[in-house]
Amino acid sequence: MLKGRHLIEPENLTIQEIDEICSLAEQIIVDPVSFQDVCRGKILAALFFEPSTRTRLSFEAAMLRLGGTVEGFADASSSSTSKGESLADTIRVVSSYADIIAMRNPKEGAALLASKYSNCPIINAGDGGHFHPTQTLTDLLTIRALRGTFENQTIGFCGDLKFGRTVHSLTQAMCRYPKNKFVFISPKELKIPEYMIENILKPNKIEYTEAERLEDVIGDLDILYMTRVQKERFFNEQDYIRLKDSYILDAEKMKLAKKDMIVLHPLPRVNEIQPEVDDDPRAAYFKQVKYGMYVRMALIAKLTGAL
Ligand code: CP
Numbered sequence: 001m002l003k004g005r006h007l008i009e010p011e012n013l014t015i016q017e018i019d020e021i022c023s024l025a026e027q028i029i030v031d032p033v034s035f036q037d038v039c040r041g042k043i044l045a046a047l048f049f050e051p052s053t054r055t056r057l058s059f060e061a062a063m064l065r066l067g068g069t070v071e072g073f074a075d076a077s078s079s080s081t082s083k084g085e086s087l088a089d090t091i092r093v094v095s096s097y098a099d100i101i102a103m104r105n106p107k108e109g110a111a112l113l114a115s116k117y118s119n120c121p122i123i124n125a126g127d128g129g130h131f132h133p134t135q136t137l138t139d140l141l142t143i144r145a146l147r148g149t150f151e152n153q154t155i156g157f158c159g160d161l162k163f164g165r166t167v168h169s170l171t172q173a174m175c176r177y178p179k180n181k182f183v184f185i186s187p188k189e190l191k192i193p194e195y196m197i198e199n200i201l202k203p204n205k206i207e208y209t210e211a212e213r214l215e216d217v218i219g220d221l222d223i224l225y226m227t228r229v230q231k232e233r234f235f236n237e238q239d240y241i242r243l244k245d246s247y248i249l250d251a252e253k254m255k256l257a258k259k260d261m262i263v264l265h266p267l268p269r270v271n272e273i274q275p276e277v278d279d280d281p282r283a284a285y286f287k288q289v290k291y292g293m294y295v296r297m298a299l300i301a302k303l304t305g306a307l
Pocket of ligand 1: 135266268
């Protein structure tokens, strides 16, 4: 039963619930008209204390396409946070206006804190370097749609594996399905954190390797998940400048990949995927954003109890 629940991290959902949400999203994709009124009379509050294009606008589009309405802010400076109002008070207030809240906040743990003070479901739309569960659902729906399964995949994560919250969440999610293997491709400064290895990969006996050169491993992959070097999480601008162009996927490197590999990226991209790759049929990152809207439609419908 998903009605009334909060979604703070991917682990809040069982495998069966992920399946339920993805199946509903697939039904919406096939017949969106049948779902255009299911949230009529309901309000989504989109509270974005940190910049976003995809997550905020896809949440808003999702609620509007379900027949509901949307309120909120895209910048904390236009809210009473700028006058010193606490997050707890903001949530107490907004949850008395809205039926569901999607919130992004730069502080790790902010969504969990918000859930303690909310009268309606909180969806974590990203809390600092911590979790971004609806990106994980987006990635899972994309994998299921384009690879047909969550099992027996070799997944390469490339780029900023230290600060990339989407990498940590998708790794954790895909570890729950059998026979998946992971290849972590990064410079040594941006390696997958030790806690991911010690707490997730090793205890679950998951097969993984680490590499520094994408060319050396791209031919082994079923899924290549590219990431942006997260400028906003660096303490030192010089380190960011040194590392930002560590990996650039281009047509030459794509020649080394399997014919049915898919390329994912949570976006926004900076330089890490050259525009020439966009026309390659294996480039799936713009399809991925559309799956993101459908999976958020399914999630909103489930958490509000509309379906
Ligand atoms: N993928 C993602 O979270 O994009 P935005 O930062 O634009 O929301």
